[in-house]
Amino acid sequence: MKQKILIADDERDIIDFLKYNLDKEGYDVLTAKNGVEAVNQCKKHPDLILLDVMMPEMDGFEVVRTLKKNPATTKIPVIFLTAKSSEIDEVVGLELGADDYITKPVKIPKLMARIKSALRKKSSGKNDGSDNGDILRHGILEINRSHYKVYVSKKEVFFPKKEFEVLSFLVRNAGKVVTRETLLSQIWGSEVYVIDRTVDVHIRKIREKLGTNADYIDTIKGVGYRMKEI
Numbered sequence: 001m002k003q004k005i006l007i008a009d010d011e012r013d014i015i016d017f018l019k020y021n022l023d024k025e026g027y028d029v030l031t032a033k034n035g036v037e038a039v040n041q042c043k044k045h046p047d048l049i050l051l052d053v054m055m056p057e058m059d060g061f062e063v064v065r066t067l068k069k070n071p072a073t074t075k076i077p078v079i080f081l082t083a084k085s086s087e088i089d090e091v092v093g094l095e096l097g098a099d100d101y102i103t104k105p106v107k108i109p110k111l112m113a114r115i116k117s118a119l120r121k122k123s124s125g126k127n128d129g130s131d132n133g134d135i136l137r138h139g140i141l142e143i144n145r146s147h148y149k150v151y152v153s154k155k156e157v158f159f160p161k162k163e164f165e166v167l168s169f170l171v172r173n174a175g176k177v178v179t180r181e182t183l184l185s186q187i188w189g190s191e192v193y194v195i196d197r198t199v200d201v202h203i204r205k206i207r208e209k210l211g212t213n214a215d216y217i218d219t220i221k222g223v224g225y226r227m228k229e230i
Helices: 012-024 035-044 060-069 087-096 108-124 161-172 180-188 196-216
Strands: 004-008 028-032 048-051 078-082 100-103 135-138 141-144 149-152 155-157 177-179 217-220 224-227
Touching: 004 012, 004 035, 012 028, 012 108, 028 035, 035 048, 035 060, 048 060, 048 108, 060 078, 060 087, 078 108, 087 100, 100 108, 135 161, 141 161, 149 196, 161 180, 161 196, 161 224, 177 180, 180 196, 180 224, 196 217, 196 224
Parallel strands: 004 028, 004 048, 048 078, 078 100
Antiparallel strands: 135 141, 141 149, 149 155, 177 224, 217 224
16 A cells, blocks of 8 residues: 655645655655645545645644644654754754654655655654653763753753764664764665765764763774763
């Protein structure tokens, strides 16, 4: 049976563009031109929602709030596709329970990779915010996986999605050497082409946010990184 994807956007051209590419990938596509229609279309049980933020009648954030309150729709993966690129908007979207946040204009290969990743997580029951392991604690770090929040020495520090995922992966594997290839595969996925340097840049930004505790992360020259055991 084809997997069903709902596209909710108030721009017809974007809906047509996304539908064309999703049809080519073999998905069954539903559409909605505003937030109210999106909520109603969820009665058809889509496997994933591509959701714009700025829509008439009900914006994307309110759509997610509504879906998360309903047991029948709370577990549907949501990927925001939006022109709103500020970190604040991304944080709001993720804290509401969205699985991903992609800014427009979107590149189709990247979008398809994110869709496949979200659907895999759904089918394996490994969505972020699962009932087990929501809170990770490691020395001065506390990571709330269900709300995408990180506390460093009890002070909340914002980590964008990929930095958050890298830090969480290292903490879950504390004491083990994690190769760059492993991080690329686990965080970015095999369908997205990124280089080793991408990992290094994210590690540098994470260390900056750890401040005087930057040495929590060891560099294993020529291999990767290791989160120190505490």
